[in-house]
Amino acid sequence: MADTFNKKEREKKKRQKKKEKEFKKESRKESSNKSGWESMMAYVDENGVIHDTPPAQTNKKEIKAKDIEIGIPKRDDSEIDPILRGTINYFDPAKGYGFIKTPDDQSFFVYQSNISGGEPVKGRKVRFEKEKGAKGWVAVKVVLE
Numbered sequence: 001m002a003d004t005f006n007k008k009e010r011e012k013k014k015r016q017k018k019k020e021k022e023f024k025k026e027s028r029k030e031s032s033n034k035s036g037w038e039s040m041m042a043y044v045d046e047n048g049v050i051h052d053t054p055p056a057q058t059n060k061k062e063i064k065a066k067d068i069e070i071g072i073p074k075r076d077d078s079e080i081d082p083i084l085r086g087t088i089n090y091f092d093p094a095k096g097y098g099f100i101k102t103p104d105d106q107s108f109f110v111y112q113s114n115i116s117g118g119e120p121v122k123g124r125k126v127r128f129e130k131e132k133g134a135k136g137w138v139a140v141k142v143v144l145e
Contacts, residue, residue, distance in 0.1 A: 082129050084108075086139075091120045100126055100139050108139040117144035 045055045084102055088110075091098030096112040098120060108130060112120065120142075128142040 088124045110139040114140050115142045
């Protein structure tokens with residue numbers, strides 16, 4: 001069978017690529033001082049900086065495993081006063097709901113059924129507790145002052 005010119009050229013290019021690949025492989029072996037795992041090792045110091053040499057053993061701090069906190073730290077046992085104070089900002093007696101505004105400009109929705117101690121009117125001072133409702137914070141256990 002006769003080989004065509006294109007077929008010979010393709011085989012020639014293939015042999016040339018194979019030789020180049022072999023040459024690169026040999027040059028990598030020769031230039032490599034370290035081998036295997038040593039060339040892949042990286043060390044991190046106490047500041048989070050990556051080095052290729054192990055860090056010095058001086059100034060090493062001893063850390064106990066029980067001192068490491070993963071996640072949210074434990075809450076203090078201090079009591080937080082659940083009773084908030086505010087002023088009725090808006091109230092519609094026909095619909096039975098309104099809003100209470102605190103001194104720090106938080107607004108709470110309030111139902112008439114949660115109000116005790118008299119008739120809710122705009123501007124009256126109140127004490128209340130907050131509770132998570134379907135659409136946000138809701139004032140519950142509202143007492144008119």
